[in-house]
Amino acid sequence: MKPNPSLPSADFYDHQPIRDQFPTLKQTIGDHPLCYLDTAATSQKPQAVIDAMTEYYQLNNANVHRAAHQLSTRATQQYEAVRQQVAHFIHAKHQQEIIFTHGTTESINMVAYGLTAQVQPNDLILIDTAAHHANIVPWQELAKRTGAIIKPIPLTADAQLDINAYEQLLQAKPTLVALCHVSNALGTVNPIIDLIAMAKNAGALTLVDGAQAVAHLEIDVQQMDCDFYVFSGHKMYGPTGVGILYGRFEQLNTLTPMLTGGEMIKTVSFDRTEYGELPNRLEAGTPAIAEVIGLGAAITFLQGLPREQIKAHEQLLMRYLQQQLLNLGDITLYGVSNDNSQSNIGSVAFNVANEHHQDVGILLDQQAVAIRCGHHCAMPLMSQLKLSGCCRASIGIYTNKHDIDQFIHALNTVKELLL
Ligand SMILES: Cc1ncc(COP(=O)(O)O)c(C=O)c1O
Structure with missing residues (x-):
């Protein structure tokens, strides 16, 4: 997959009413709104649950x-x-x-x-x-x-x-x-x-x-x-x-x-x-x-959700997330098919240059961005990829474009600190 600065940033489904049903997401940490990109580890829970x-x-x-x-x-x-x-x-x-x-x-x-x-x-x-x-x-x-x-x-x-x-x-x-x-x-x-x-x-x-x-x-x-x-x-x-x-x-x-x-x-x-x-x-x-x-x-x-719209929204978010990461530079994505023929679902795995994934995670956390770093309970996969671990950002139905923008902005700060 190649960087593509012209990918759409509009056309996301307006799902604020869905997001509003997740109380955990309404908090700020430090001066930043919580940006939760660790849904693959566990999702947040709606009020109804x-x-x-x-x-x-x-x-x-x-x-x-x-x-x-x-x-x-x-x-x-x-x-x-x-x-x-x-x-x-x-x-x-x-x-x-x-x-x-x-x-x-x-x-x-x-x-x-x-x-x-x-x-x-x-x-x-x-x-x-x-x-x-x-x-x-x-x-x-x-x-x-x-x-x-x-x-x-x-x-x-x-x-x-x-x-x-x-x-x-x-x-x-x-x-x-x-x-x-x-x-x-x-x-x-x-x-x-x-x-x-x-x-x-x-x-x-x-x-x-x-x-x-x-x-x-x-x-x-x-x-x-x-x-x-x-x-x-x-x-x-x-x-x-x-x-x-x-x-x-x-x-x-x-x-x-x-x-x-x-x-x-x-x-x-x-x-x-x-x-x-x-x-x-x-x-x-x-x-x-x-x-x-x-x-x-x-x-x-x-x-009760419009599943097709949510699916399209998640797919658009995933592409946006992958492209924004590539546009940032010094990022390696893993498990993305070279010819773009397969789309990924839910999670994006990456590393920043040769920096340790744990350092990246800690510095993101200081900006209220929650991702997961490590071997992701998939050590045989990591060894096949010749990695000790990597960062993983994962999305859910409540994730919006603002989350991705906040994450990319925070990751840029991490890059400036580390590289
Ligand atoms: C693909 C996959 N399988 C199994 C598990 C284990 O799930 P649990 O810890 O809920 O038993 C996970 C959790 O991350 C997972 O992502």
């Missing part, structure tokens, strides 16, 4: 499923209504295919643990080189338990998944392919439907990490035809502490539960325990009830 959780604690606080009193009935109804909502949101076939977890990390661990009995020594597991550690380490643990072999799917020189190399690897008939939908470090987007179709042709199970996709893209797990799709509430304007494991019913039903105990059983005696049906068999213990209700409010919030 905060209110839904407060209302649960103020009016309906009770445990779900077990008691025969009205508070519990209300809490259970709200909790189960969110399951239905999530199923609808990602176009799952049955609501029993939606398991509430504590986040993407737990969801992947549940699948990796749950498959232990089905994986044999020398079975092959393919993992996207751009994967987050949450989509690497649980598979390594599975390999330790079973004797399976892990191979990374290589990337091309511009950090896109290498389809030819993938095709070659699939000839060895892997048992499972673990992909990311959108890379958290670079914002690159995988052609997920094609990748899954190729894996299925080779007879592999597929798990897609959608943590960075679900807030930006319409997700249709049936169209995607994946076996598992996982994401976290806190990256889609919902609370921390709740996530989703979607699984095709037949696949979920064969997973060995990672957690056992109350809620997930049909009968228990000291001789024998019989597990309950899905989804309960994979939801042992008291769930994160308020957080699930908050997630439901986040989905309602997202569904």
Whole structure:
């Protein structure tokens, strides 16, 4: 991608009424308005999410499923209504295919643990080189338990998944392919439907990490035809502490539960325990009830937005952000396709000349600009890029052109200080 000073700075969607719903963004730090460009780490929360959780604690606080009193009935109804909502949101076939977890990390661990009995020594597991550690380490643990072999799917020189190399690897008939939908470090987007179709042709199970996709893209797990799709509430304007494991019913039903105990059983005696049906068999213990209700409010919030306009706005912002960075000079962008054929989603990764990413982050913070610096929980990707780390600026539905301008102005000051 080349610098282009003539890129449009107008035509952004006027979404001030949406931004106004995020109380955190109304603050100043020092003399500067907060410029939050760390949405890929966690998004800010709209008032509707905060209110839904407060209302649960103020009016309906009770445990779900077990008691025969009205508070519990209300809490259970709200909790189960969110399951239905999530199923609808990602176009799952049955609501029993939606398991509430504590986040993407737990969801992947549940699948990796749950498959232990089905994986044999020398079975092959393919993992996207751009994967987050949450989509690497649980598979390594599975390999330790079973004797399976892990191979990374290589990337091309511009950090896109290498389809030819993938095709070659699939000839060895892997048992499972673990992909990311959108890379958290670079914002690159995988052609997920094609990748899954190729894996299925080779007879592999597929798990897609959608943590960075679900807030930006319409997700249709049936169209995607994946076996598992996982994401976290806190990256889609919902609370921390709740996530989703979607699984095709037949696949979920064969997973060995990672957690056992109350809620997930049909009968228990000291001789024998019989597990309950899905989804309960994979939801042992008291769930994160308020957080699930908050997630439901986040989905309602997202569904009430003009998604196409927001998508166009985010795409324009991303291009503006990339171009403004390049126009600044002394900036290297990572994971941007050379011919501009692939657009990134949500995140832009960069470094300033040879300066340490952490120094850049600290100096930006002094100007109230929040970005993330480091390896972004993607050390194999960083080593492929021959980097110890980089800076990442990431946007959300509340980000506006002023944020980008404030960031670029602050980065220019950092450059003047450092170079
Ligand atoms: C692509 C991706 N996968 C997994 C995770 C882990 O998510 P969580 O910490 O919510 O479990 C993240 C978080 O940054 C992510 O971006």
